[in-house]
Amino acid sequence: MGLRNGVTSVVAFLRAGYPTHAPALGYAPVLALLPRRLCSDEAAVIASTLIGRQRLPIDNADVGVEITRITAQMPSCEDIDRVQRRLDAMGRAGG
Structure with missing residues (x-):
């Protein structure tokens, strides 16, 4: 080369x-x-964790708390939306 x-x-x-x-x-x-963005792997882990709880509906507050737990930072609206879209794609209803 x-x-x-x-x-x-x-x-x-x-x-x-x-x-x-x-x-x-x-x-x-x-x-x-620039503000930190949630990576795709983190979004997948958060969605899987929330689905594993078997509690419906999964609302933005649940997603935001889990993002904060994983990243130790306040979640952005964009990151919450990304996780909600992933949850929707996995067949779970968001709030």
Whole structure:
């Protein structure tokens, strides 16, 4: 693998993990100031935990409490919606 292919691979790897809501160029230090988002794995764990409780309906307060327990941070409305969508996809009614 030549130098060009190696650099291309590294750049592709870095771009794959770059937040979609961040500026495309420059301002990399600003990324540290962006609010934390719930990752897909965390959303899956939270949805599974809530489903395992067998209590309906699962409302936004239940989701928010579980997000806070997992992340030790206040949940955003976007993160609560993401978990609720995952619950809906799993066939569980949200509140």
